[in-house]
Amino acid sequence: MSAVMSNPLFREPLSMAGAEREIEFRDAVREAMCEEMRRDKRVYLLGEEVAQYDGAYKVSKGMLAEFGAARVVDTPISESGFSGMAIGSAMLGLRPIVEFMSWSFSLVAADPILNNAPKMLYMSGGQFGCPIVFRGNDGAGGQLGSTHSWSVEGLFSNVPGVKIVIPSTPADAKGLMKTAIRDDDPVFFLESERLLSMKGHVPEGEYLIPFGHAALRRQGKDCTICSWGRPVHFCLEAAEILAKEGIDCEVIDLRTIRPLDLPTVVASVRKTSAAVVVDQSWSFASPGSELAAQIHRHCFDELDNFVHRVHSDDVPTPYAVALEQEYLPNVRKICEAVRSATYRA
Amino acid sequence: MKDPIVPMPQVAPPAVATAGTGASSLPVPASTAMQWLRTMHLVREFEVRCMQSYQEKKIGGFCHVYIGQEAVAVGCVAAMQPQDPIVTAYRDHGHALARGMSSRACMAEMFGRAGGCAKGKGGSMHMFDRPNNLFGGHGIVGAQTPLGAGLAFATKYEDEVILGGKSRRVSLSFLGDGAVNQGAFYEAQNLAGLLDLPVIFIIENNGYSMGTAIHRGTTMSHDICIKGRAHGLREATIDGMDVLSVYRDMKALADWCREHSRPAIVDMKCYRFKGHSMSDPRKYRTREEEAHHESNDPIITLERRLTNAGVLDEARLASMLKEVREEVRDAVAHANASEPTSASELYRDVFVEPWGRYTGSSLPDYMGGATNACTFRATDGKEGLV
C-alpha cells in the first residue's frame, strides 16, 4: 500500500485565508503546463488549435510565443492520428500533453487512448511505459447537445492502466496538472468548460498535489457527500441549504477517481453513517456506482441507509437549457438525495 | 476510374541466373549476405516450429506466421541502423528475430512463459524489445501507424529540441495491405507529411487481408503508393521476395529520409505462403496460385545468388541449416523449461507507480495541503531519450 494510505486522513478544509492572487481555472492549467515545460524539455503540447489560435478555449494562450512551434504543435483534426502519434513519442521518452478540444472528440481516438496508452507497459512486460497527459473539456452544461456533452469518466474509468484526474478548483487544477505531467503513466485530465472562467486563489510558486488525496471541502456530521469536478460546487451549495434545515453535511472532493482515496471517504462515512455520491456521468456502471459499492462494502455496519446516488439522467444530453439543467446532477437533486439518505425527506 | 483486377501483386520472376558470378556480383560483403541467409532460415524454422507447437497446444490465441515474407523483415532491418525505431503489426516474429531478439525470448513469449520478451504478457502478436528498439507488434490492424509517426516525431524532437541538431534516426512502421484501409493510417500519413517526420510506412503487400484479396478491399490496388502520394510521401515499389533488392532499395530510401527528414511509403510486394493464422483453410485462393509464388521462395532465391557468387556450397548450407535447427530446437526446449509466468506478475506493470510519484502535497499550509512535504520517488530531467 502506498504512502498515501498512511497519511492523516483529514486535512484542514480549504481555507482562503491569506489568499491574494486570484486567477482563472484556464490560467492555472496553463501555468502548470508552462512551468513544467520550462523545467523539462521533453514536455510538449499538441492538439487542434493549441498554437497559433491560442487554444479553442484559450488554455494555451501565449504558449506558442514562449516555446515555439516545435513544442506547441498544431494538429489537423485527426484525434486518432495525433493521439497515436503522441503515444508513440511517449514510448520513446517524450512527455506529451495532448489537448482534446473536448473529451467528446476523444471517442474517435478510443483505440489509441484505451488500447495503446494504458496497455503498453503491461503488454511489453514493463519495457515501454507511456508518460502522457490527455486533457480537455469534459461534461455537459453548455447547451452543446448530445454529441458534445460527454462525461467520459463514465466510460474510461473502467479501464485499468489510466489515472483520471477531475479537478474542481483552479488551485487543484494547477497542482494536479503538474503532478500529471511528472507522472510516468497515462493520465486523463478532465477539465470542465463551465469552470474554465472560474476564478480562485492559486498560490504563486511551485506546488504539487498528489493523486489519490481527496480534499475535504466542508466538515459535517450528518451526511457525507462525495463528488469530483464541477458537481462539487453544487454539493457545497446544497450543503448550505441543508444546513439551514439542520442537516450538517461533510463534502469530500475526490479530485482523482483513479486512484481513488477510499480511506478518506470511509473514515467520513463511518462518522456520519450516511452517504450520497454525486457523479455527473450516467449512473449505469459508473465511477459513482463503484464508489457506492465500495462504501457499502467498507461501511456496511455503520450505514443507516443505502448509499444514495445523484447522476446525470439516463438519457442523451438534451439541448434546451431547462432540460439540460434538469438532466445534470443539480442542487435540487442533491438536496433530495441527502434528505432521503438521512430520513428527513 | 475502374480498378483493374489484379489477381496478385506483380512480383518479378525469380531474378536468379541473371545475377552474374563471383562474390563481387553481390552488392554487400559475402559474409553479410550469408548472415541474412541465416536469419531468413532462422525465421522460417522458427515459424515452422511455432506451427507445430500450436498444434501441440503449447501456443495459444492467435498466431500468424511469416513464412514467405522473410526477405522483407531481414532486408529492411539490414538497411537501417540499430538505433532506428521499428514498429509493426501482429505478424511480428520475423521482425523480432531480424532485429536481434533471441529466439529463446521470442519462443518463450509464444509459450506464455516468464522467460518471454514480455514475461508472457504480450503473446505472439505483441513482441516488444527495448534494447533492440522494437516498439512492438500491435494487434489492432493499423493502430501501429500513428505510433510509427510518433516514434519519428520523438527522434526529430530529440534532435531539434533536446540535443540541438538534425534528425539522425528514421523510424519504420510496417503494416499489411489490409491495414491500408484503416483511417488511422491516413491520419498518420497526413501528420507525417505535415510535420516532416522521418518515417517509412512499409506496406507488406502480400495480396490478402485474411481472405480478402487486395482488389476486393482496396481501391487502386494495382498502385498502392498512390495512398501516400496524396500526402506528399516519397514512394518506392520494392520486390519483397528478393532480400538484396529489399536491402538496396530500402537503404536508398532510408538515406533519403534521413537526409531530408521526410516520410515515405513502400509497396513491398510479397506473398504469405501459409494461411492467415493457424485456422485458415485458404479457400479464397487456388493451390496453383500458391505454387506459383512458392516457386519464388525468397530463401531459395538468395541461396542461388550466393551459390552463383561462389560463397555458398552444399556443405556450408547444410551446416548453416543444422545450426539454425539446433538454435530453434533449443528455443523450444528453453520455452518448455521456462517457468510459467507467476501469478505475482498479474498485477505488475499496470502502472509504473499506481499512486503517482508524489506521496505528499506541496500545497501551502493555509490551503490544507501540507500534511507532509512533497517527496520525489524518481530522478528525472535526464538528457536525451531511450
Ligand SMILES: Cc1ncc(C[n+]2csc(CCOP(=O)(O)OP(=O)(O)O)c2C)c(N)n1
Ligand atoms: C481493427 C481490427 N479489425 C480487424 C482485425 C482482425 N484482423 C486481424 S488481421 C486482419 C487482416 C489484416 O490483413 P493485412 O493488413 O493485409 O496483414 P497480413 O495479415 O496480410 O499480414 C484482420 C481483419 C483486427 N485485428 N483489428
Ligand SMILES: [Mg+2]
Ligand atoms: Mg496482407
